[in-house]
Amino acid sequence: MDMKLEVVVIPVSDVDKAKDFYVEKLGFRLDADFPIDDGYRIVQVTPPGSACSVIFGDGVTHAPAGSARGLHLIVSDVEQAGAELAGRGVDVSGPFHDVTGAFHHAGEAGRVPGLHPERASYGSFASFADPDGNDWILQEITERAPGR
Known part of the structure; x- marks a missing residue:
């Protein structure tokens, strides 16, 4: 099903x-x-x-206004997506990757400024919030994992 x-x-x-x-x-x-x-x-x-x-x-x-966390928008180029949103007046973080090189920690823990060192698919992120503080993540995916 x-x-x-x-x-x-x-x-x-x-x-x-x-x-x-x-x-x-x-x-x-x-x-x-x-x-x-x-x-x-x-x-x-x-x-x-x-x-x-x-x-x-x-x-x-x-749910209390602004309490949504970890909502992901998948993009093919996190820098381009961030620049486009910034051009529309959205306060977007610079690109980051997780200290582990894997999926990011909750909140801002483990964030390393800049793109994933190998620019690995699934490994680079940027973030922004809506007016209430609902937390959104841009995640760069350029090549899907098998079976996805």
């Missing part, structure tokens, strides 16, 4: 501010904005090229 990740729900405090950030600054496609009733609004956006969407709004999660 196939199982596909379709939607990730993120907690925000100001739906319109989040909508502006994701659509105008990040360039996500606006799929839906349903103001169902007072206290219940659903906004769905999708990153360019992604099959998985992001939902935020009013009454869609009990």
